[in-house]
Amino acid sequence: MKVLLSTNDYLIILAYFIIVLVIGFKTKTADNSIKDYLVAGRTLTLPAFVATLVSSFYGGILGIGEFTYSYGISGWLLYAFPFYLFITFFAFFLADKIRKAHLYTIPDKLFRVYGKKVSIFAGILIFLLATPAPFLFMLGILIRIIFGFNIIYAMIIALILSVLYLYKGGFRADVRVNIFEFILMFVGFGIILPFCFNLLGGFDYLQSRLAEQYLTLTGGLTIQIFFVWFFIGSWVLIDPVFHQRCYAVKNKKTPKRGIIISLVFWIIFDFLTTTAGLYAKAFVNINEIPSALYSYPALAEKILPPIAKGVFFVGLIATVMSSLHSYMFISATTFSKDIISRIKNSSDEENSYTAIGLIVSSIFSLVLAYLIPSVVNIWYTIGTMIIPALLISVLSSYFPKYQVHSRYILLAMLGSFSVSLISFSIGHLNSIEGSPVYPFFIEPMYPGLITGLIIYLIGFKNRKYLQTVTD
Numbered sequence: 001m002k003v004l005l006s007t008n009d010y011l012i013i014l015a016y017f018i019i020v021l022v023i024g025f026k027t028k029t030a031d032n033s034i035k036d037y038l039v040a041g042r043t044l045t046l047p048a049f050v051a052t053l054v055s056s057f058y059g060g061i062l063g064i065g066e067f068t069y070s071y072g073i074s075g076w077l078l079y080a081f082p083f084y085l086f087i088t089f090f091a092f093f094l095a096d097k098i099r100k101a102h103l104y105t106i107p108d109k110l111f112r113v114y115g116k117k118v119s120i121f122a123g124i125l126i127f128l129l130a131t132p133a134p135f136l137f138m139l140g141i142l143i144r145i146i147f148g149f150n151i152i153y154a155m156i157i158a159l160i161l162s163v164l165y166l167y168k169g170g171f172r173a174d175v176r177v178n179i180f181e182f183i184l185m186f187v188g189f190g191i192i193l194p195f196c197f198n199l200l201g202g203f204d205y206l207q208s209r210l211a212e213q214y215l216t217l218t219g220g221l222t223i224q225i226f227f228v229w230f231f232i233g234s235w236v237l238i239d240p241v242f243h244q245r246c247y248a249v250k251n252k253k254t255p256k257r258g259i260i261i262s263l264v265f266w267i268i269f270d271f272l273t274t275t276a277g278l279y280a281k282a283f284v285n286i287n288e289i290p291s292a293l294y295s296y297p298a299l300a301e302k303i304l305p306p307i308a309k310g311v312f313f314v315g316l317i318a319t320v321m322s323s324l325h326s327y328m329f330i331s332a333t334t335f336s337k338d339i340i341s342r343i344k345n346s347s348d349e350e351n352s353y354t355a356i357g358l359i360v361s362s363i364f365s366l367v368l369a370y371l372i373p374s375v376v377n378i379w380y381t382i383g384t385m386i387i388p389a390l391l392i393s394v395l396s397s398y399f400p401k402y403q404v405h406s407r408y409i410l411l412a413m414l415g416s417f418s419v420s421l422i423s424f425s426i427g428h429l430n431s432i433e434g435s436p437v438y439p440f441f442i443e444p445m446y447p448g449l450i451t452g453l454i455i456y457l458i459g460f461k462n463r464k465y466l467q468t469v470t471d
Contacts (some may be wrong), residue, residue, distance in 0.1 A: 001145050001289060001290055001294050001297070001298070001302045002145055002148055003145050003300070003309075003313075004301065005306075005309060005310065005313075006306035006309075006310070007441075008306055008307050008310060009307065009309050009310030009313070010310070011183060011310075012307070012310035012311060013146060013310055013313055013314055013317070016314045016317060016397070017161060017192055017317065019159070019180065020052045020177055020180065020321070020371045021161070021164070021165065022186075023173070023176050023177050023180060024164070024165025024166070024169055024176070024177050025164075025165050025168070025169070025173075027169040027173040027176050028168065028169060028172075030309060034104065034337070035104075036170070036172075037149050037170035037171065037354075038105070038170065038171055038333060038337070039092050039104060039171055039244065039247050039248035040170075040171045040172045040175060040246070040248050041059075042247070042248055042249065042250060043248075043250050044175065044245065044248040044249045044250055044254070045249075045250055045251075045254070046249075046251070046254050046257060046258055046261075048175055048179060048259040049245055049248075049249055049255075050258050050261050050265065051175075051178055051179040051182040051255055052174070052175045052178035052179065052245060052261050052326070053242070053245050053258065053262045054182055054262045054265045054266060054269075055178045055179075055181045055182040055318075055319070055322035055326075056174075056178055056241050056322050056323050056326035056327070057239070057241055057242070057262075057266075058185070058266065058269060058319060058321070058322075058323065059135045059318055059319060059320050059321075059322055059324060059326075059327075060079075060134060060135070060136070060138070060178065060320075060323070060375055060379065061138070061273065061292050061296070061316060061319040062132065062138045062141065062294075062296065062320070062375055063079075063138070063293070063375030063376050063379065064273050064277065065081055065153070065273070065276075065280065065292070065293065065294075065295040065296040066291070066292040066293045066295065066375060067079050067277075067376065068273070068274055068276075068277025068278060068280070068281065068295070069277055069280055069281050069286075069292035069295040070292050071214070071219070071221065072210065072213060072214025072215060072216075072219060072278065072281065073097060073214065073215055073216065073217055073218045073219070073274065073278070074213070074214075074216065074217055074218055074221050074405070075274075075277070076217070076274055077217055077218070077221065077226060077229075078221070078226070078229040079229070080266075080267075080274075081233075082229060082230040082231075082232070082233025082234075083235075083266075084263065084266075084267070085232045085233065085237055086233045086234050086235075086236040086237055087236050087259060087262075087263050087266075088260075088263065089237070090236055090237055090259060091255075091256050091260050091263070091329045092243060092256065093257035094237065094246075094386075094398060095246050095255035095256045095257060095259055095397075096252070096255060096399045097248040098243055098247060098255065098398070099231040099245070099246050099247070099249060099252050099254075099255050101398075102247070102251070103247060104244075104246075104247060104337070105123075105126075105240065105243070105244070105333070105334065105337065105338055106122060106126055106238065106240055106243050106394060107120070107123040107126065107338035107342070108287050108338070109120040109397050109398070110122045110393060110394070110397055111342070111392075112134075113397040113403060113406075114393065114395075114397065114403075114406040114410070115406045116342065116392065116456075117406070117410055118393060118409050118410050118413070119342060119404055120338070120339060120342055120343060121410065121413055121414070122390060122393060122394075122413070123334055123335075123338035123342065124339060125336070125386050125389055125390055125413070125417070126238075126240055126330075126334050126390070127331055127334045127338075127339065127361075128238070128382060128386055129235075129238070129239075129382060129386045129387075129390070130241075130327050130330040130331040130334060131327070131331055131364060131365050131368060131382070131399060132162075132323070132324045132325075132327040132328045132331060132361070132365045133201075133235050133364075133365040133368035133369040133372075133378055134369070134375045134378040134379060135320050135321075135323045135324035136155050136158055136159065136324060136328060136365050136366065136369045137155065137369035137373060137374075137375060137378070138293075138320045138375055139154075139155070139158040139162075139295070139320045139321055139324055140152075140154040140155035140158050140315065140369065141154070141293065141402075142297070142313070142316055142317055143155075143157055143158060144201070144293070144321065145359060146313060147298055152370070153298045155366055155369060155370075156366070157367065158324065159328075159362050159365075161321070161356050162324045162325040162328055163237065163325075163328060163362060166325060166328065166329050166358065167354060167355060167358060170329070171244070171248065171329065174325055174326055174329050175321070177325065178322050178326065179354050180318075180319040181319070181322035182317075182322070184314055184315050184318035185269070185271075185315050185318050185319040185322070185400075186268075186315075187311060187315055188274060188313075188314060188315010188318065188319070189269065189272040189273060189310050189312075189315055190272065190405075191272075191304075191308055191311050191312055191315070192276055192299070192300060192303070192304060192308075193272060193275060193276060193279075195303050195304055195308065196275075196276070196279040196283075196299075196303060200279060200282070200283060200303075205282065206278050206279070206282050209282035209283070210278065210281060210282050212365065214249055214278065214281060215278075215310070218317065221464020222460070224443055228380075228384070228443045228445055228446075231387065231445055231449070232379070232380070232383040232384075232387060232445075234387055234391060235383055235387055237391065237394065237395060238350050238387065238390045238391060238394045240330045240334065241326055241327065242259075243331060244330065245258075247354065254366055258288075259380070260282075264385075271381070276296060276299065277295060277296070277310050279299060279303075280295035280296060280298065280299040281295070283299060283302065283303070283336060284298045284299055284302065293374070296316060297313070297316070298309075300312045300313065328358070328361055328362070328365070331361040331364075331365070332354065332357035332358040332360070332361040333354065334357070335356070335357040335360050335361060336356060336357030337357075340356070340357075345403065353457055368422075369421070374385045381424070383445070384420055384424060384443070384444050384445045384448070385417060385420040385421050385424060385444070385445075385448065386417070388416040388417070388420055388445055388446070388448035388449040388451075388452055389414075389416040389417035389420070389448065389452065390413070390451075391449075392409070392412055392452055392453065392456050393409045393412070393413055396409070396456075400432060402460070402461075404456060404459035404460050404463050405459055405462075405463065406457075407453055408456060408458065408459025408460075408462075409456070409459070411455050412451075412452040412453075412455040412456045412459070413452065415451045415452060415455050416448045416449065416451050416452030416455075417448065419444075419447045419448045419451040420444045420445060420447065420448030421444075423438055423442070423444035423447050423448070424436075424438075424441055424444040426439055427439070427444065
């Protein structure tokens with residue numbers, strides 16, 4: 001698929017990339033400390049916190065279009081509603097605790113509570129969880145359909161544009177670019193809906209063109225699929241972007257307030273994207289596009305005039321790129337600080353392996369995006385195996401009365417990850433017509449979660465027993 005753009009559209013898109021690079025390269029760290037590089041010296045204000053959190057956590061825009069095109073409004077139950085619940089939980093029960101910890105990363109907290117082995121294994125899992133592969137794939141698609149490049153070259157270009165200024169500017173550069181992208185993502189989707197309303201019609205048009213299942217909350221969903229994606233929503237609780245921004249705030253009241261305000265913006269943006277997705281389903285025939293992933297670009301191609309089309313594509317690019325460079329920074333610093341430096345027992349004040357982290361993260365995300373060319377499948381694969389392994393350890397680390405001996409946490413993490421991985425692998429080895437057949441027809445996330453929980457509960461019971469004996 002290749003979109004037809006006017007000269008003005010191309011100029012608007014090129015102007016976006018130039019402005020991003022200018023902002024990124026003009027941003028410099030205040031000093032060479034790890035504190036300034038990783039959390040901007042803990043100077044993040046409420047507006048900056050909201051802008052960077054909203055934009056960096058909403059990069060899967062083409063995947064959301066894919067969800068809505070495939071499931072209609074019921075897709076909102078998969079990609080939005082579960083996240084609202086876990087975001088609310090995070091705001092009221094975790095945000096303040098993270099801010100008070102005064103650390104830099106999730107593995108830092110696990111190192112303090114559970115020791116080196118747990119923190120290093122957690123670092124490996126977070127490196128996988130934070131991979132920018134899905135965002136790299138999406139930005140590669142957008143660059144390809146705009147400029148006509150081969151998808152591999154398009155993804156390499158996307159990497160270069162995202163990585164160059166992060167090495168020097170660190171988290172400050174990430175945040176300042178996020179603020180610019182926050183504005184553009186709302187402008188982009190704010191511009192397409194009026195054209196849809198005026199040219200196609202309102203809800204009556206959608207009702208006349210869409211099957212009933214696309215306009216109901218539960219249409220086309222099985223209970224098991226819903227609960228798998230519901231638990232994937234717990235991704236929020238262990239997402240390093242959330243934790244990093246809470247560590248970086250200036251005021252201790254900012255995290256809770258900022259997350260609640262961010263939730264309001266996410267709800268508004270979900271309304272915009274879901275509505276646009278429904279218009280895409282109603283107006284764009286699936287035979288006209290390579291897959292549902294292309295639904296938003298196809299809708300813009302058919303309905304927007306020049307200039308407006310350029311603005312919309314800038315909104316799409318900004319939404320994706322905001323997450324790409326944010327997760328690239330997290331992934332790279334996790335590899336350098338929480339894996340390599342911790343294995344070598346390097347000082348927390350050292351930042352010696354950042355370049356290596358950026359290179360390794362870039363190569364890994366490029367390979368993963370090439371091997372799994374689907375945003376939804378990357379999310380599902382990573383979420384299925386990583387979330388069960390991290391959830392218990394991260395949550396318990398912030399609640400002392402629920403902490404157990406580190407050996408049980410490590411065993412729970414290893415057991416959970418291994419069981420999910422084995423179940424996932426067996427399902428795909430025994431697939432029928434491309435659909436995996438998991439053992440006992442149970443999604444691999446469930447046995448992973450149960451395994452980890454059983455090991456944790458054994459540790460918790462032994463802890464209570466030892467406390468009783470001691471007393």
